[in-house]
Amino acid sequence: MRAPRSSVLGIGIPLRSLLQRFALVLLIGASFALMVLGRVDTATVERTRTGVMDVVGPVLDVLSRPVAAANRAVAEVRDIMFLRAELERLRDENERLLQWQTVARRMEAENVALRQLLSVVPETMPSFVAARVIADSGAPFVRTVLVNAGHRDGVRKGQVVMNEDGVVGRVVEVGERSTRILLITDLNSRIPIFDEDSGLRGILAGDNGDSPALSFLPNQAQVLPGNRIVTSGHGGLFPQGLPIGVATARDGQIRVRPYVDLHRLEYVRIIRYELPLLAPAGEERPVAADAP
Amino acid sequence: MNTSLAERSVVVVRNLIPGLATLFLLLLSVVPLSTPNSALVLPPFALMGIYFWSVYRPDLLPIAAAFGIGLMQDILSGGPPGLFAAAYLGVHAVMSWQRRFFVGKAFAVEWLGFAVMVPPLYAAVWLVGSLYYLRVLPVGEIFIQGLLALAFYPAITWALGRLRAAARI
Numbered sequence: 001m002r003a004p005r006s007s008v009l010g011i012g013i014p015l016r017s018l019l020q021r022f023a024l025v026l027l028i029g030a031s032f033a034l035m036v037l038g039r040v041d042t043a044t045v046e047r048t049r050t051g052v053m054d055v056v057g058p059v060l061d062v063l064s065r066p067v068a069a070a071n072r073a074v075a076e077v078r079d080i081m082f083l084r085a086e087l088e089r090l091r092d093e094n095e096r097l098l099q100w101q102t103v104a105r106r107m108e109a110e111n112v113a114l115r116q117l118l119s120v121v122p123e124t125m126p127s128f129v130a131a132r133v134i135a136d137s138g139a140p141f142v143r144t145v146l147v148n149a150g151h152r153d154g155v156r157k158g159q160v161v162m163n164e165d166g167v168v169g170r171v172v173e174v175g176e177r178s179t180r181i182l183l184i185t186d187l188n189s190r191i192p193i194f195d196e197d198s199g200l201r202g203i204l205a206g207d208n209g210d211s212p213a214l215s216f217l218p219n220q221a222q223v224l225p226g227n228r229i230v231t232s233g234h235g236g237l238f239p240q241g242l243p244i245g246v247a248t249a250r251d252g253q254i255r256v257r258p259y260v261d262l263h264r265l266e267y268v269r270i271i272r273y274e275l276p277l278l279a280p281a282g283e284e285r286p287v288a289a290d291a292p
Numbered sequence: 293m294n295t296s297l298a299e300r301s302v303v304v305v306r307n308l309i310p311g312l313a314t315l316f317l318l319l320l321s322v323v324p325l326s327t328p329n330s331a332l333v334l335p336p337f338a339l340m341g342i343y344f345w346s347v348y349r350p351d352l353l354p355i356a357a358a359f360g361i362g363l364m365q366d367i368l369s370g371g372p373p374g375l376f377a378a379a380y381l382g383v384h385a386v387m388s389w390q391r392r393f394f395v396g397k398a399f400a401v402e403w404l405g406f407a408v409m410v411p412p413l414y415a416a417v418w419l420v421g422s423l424y425y426l427r428v429l430p431v432g433e434i435f436i437q438g439l440l441a442l443a444f445y446p447a448i449t450w451a452l453g454r455l456r457a458a459a460r461i
Contacts, residue, residue, distance in 0.1 A: 020355060023355050023356065024355055024381065024385050027355060027356065027359045027377075027381050028378055028381055028382075030359070030374070030377075031359070031362075031363075031374035031375075031377040031378035031381065032374060032378065033374070034363075034366075034373045034374030034377070035372050035373060035374040035375060035378075035420070035424055037373070038372055038373040038374065038424070039424065045373055048367070049367050049370070049373075052364070052367045052368075053367070053368075056319075056364075056368065059319065060319060060322065060323070063319055063320070063323055064323050064324055067323050067324065067325060068324070071325070133324045134324070135322040135323065135324060135368060136322055136323070136324045136325070136334065137322070137368075137369040137370055137371070139336075139365060139366075139369035139371045139376065140371075140417070140418075140421070140429075140433045140434045140437055141371055141372075141421050141425070141429050141433075141434075142369050142370050142371045144369070144370040145324065146322075146368070172370075173370070180370055182370075187425065187427075187429075207430070208429075208430050208433065209430070265324065266324075
């Protein structure tokens with residue numbers, strides 16, 4: 001099978017193995033040097049990464065399409081199987097939501113009236129870019145996904161990523177055509193949060209598990225399981241009030257179960273949000289100036 | 293002249309098959325597969341490719357290719373750069389050194405070899421990863437990945453074996 005590759009001279013094989021051993025030592029050295037570089041000079045590593053991501057992105061895009069189609073087919077079958085139960089559930093939910101709608105309408109009207117009374121500066125509505133997930137991290141220790149939108153679509157580092165259920169994560173690396181998103185469950189994810197029910201603020205810290213932990217709360221005891229956790233908008237990275245998840249208690253620690261099923265991401269929205277303070281002073285100013 | 297050129301290009305393409313197959317396995321392992329429950333951990337298909345080719349054709353999957361594929365995995369995953377590059381170098385070095393023991397033996401021996409190699413490899417990956425992030429990383433997912441690797445090994449090597457037979461390499 002394998003043709004002997006020794007040269008006419010007898011030194012062929014020993015020289016070859018010596019070279020290979022040298023290459024092994026050299027490459028192992030290179031690997032560890034890269035790891036050190038990854039910690040020290042993150043900018044260079046990031047540039048290289050985004051470059052490679054842009055090249056491999058289209059291939060992954062094509063590869064992920066049939067898989068996504070298969071996933072959808074499986075979901076379809078499952079939906080048909082549970083159609084009856086689902087219908088029942090939705091009827092109940094609809095009934096409940098209709099009641100909420102009445103409440104919400106009344107509150108909205110009241111809110112508009114009060115805002116007008118106080119001349120509140122209207123919040124800017126952020127726009128968004130829709131993108132498809134083309135790759136999972138595929139490695140342990142990391143909770144990231146790649147999506148097929150990048151710098152040319154207006155994606156910038158630090159932007160928040162959502163889907164229809166809530167916050168997914170934030171943009172950490174932006175290539176020309178692809179973007180890496182750090183999920184809220186990743187070890188390195190830290191998000192300023194606000195507990196809508198208790199009014200407390202804290203930090204949501206990922207630990208690679210399914211439910212990230214709450215930390216830096218002034219008084220943990222007041223965050224009860226079932227409370228709704230949203231973004232607080234502190235630090236200016238995220239807009240305020242985006243839904244993240246529900247508080248749960250596990251092993252004496254307050255954790256948050258995300259609204260988003262992070263195992264089934266297909267399409268996401270990258271929110272193009274500009275910090276109100278940094279936005280150029282524009283049309284809102286005169287409204288505020290009119291205040292008595 | 294023409295035929296020799298054609299023959300030579302066939303040989304070149306054939307020699308690239310192990311590298312390309314392993315690269316394909318790597319891409320396969322990052323495809324977003326949405327299954328319920330802790331499915332963000334996919335089997336490390338590329339590892340099986342590296343193991344397989346360094347036993348059967350280390351000359352066609354040289355050590356630099358193992359390094360490149362590992363580095364590619366690090367880049368795609370967003371993890372520590374160089375971590376899996378070093379891991380795959382280790383696998384390649386050990387397997388191409390011990391390959392005589394496996395070639396021509398029953399499949400079970402090859403599988404057992406893989407099973408023996410995976411735990412220390414992942415222990416090393418976990419250790420280096422923990423040092424990189426300066427914190428103790430969770431062990432659970434790496435354990436699951438190791439088990440998945442063992443479970444998927446027969447299927448992947450069967451496919452690679454067929455490929456090897458078809459390409460006559």
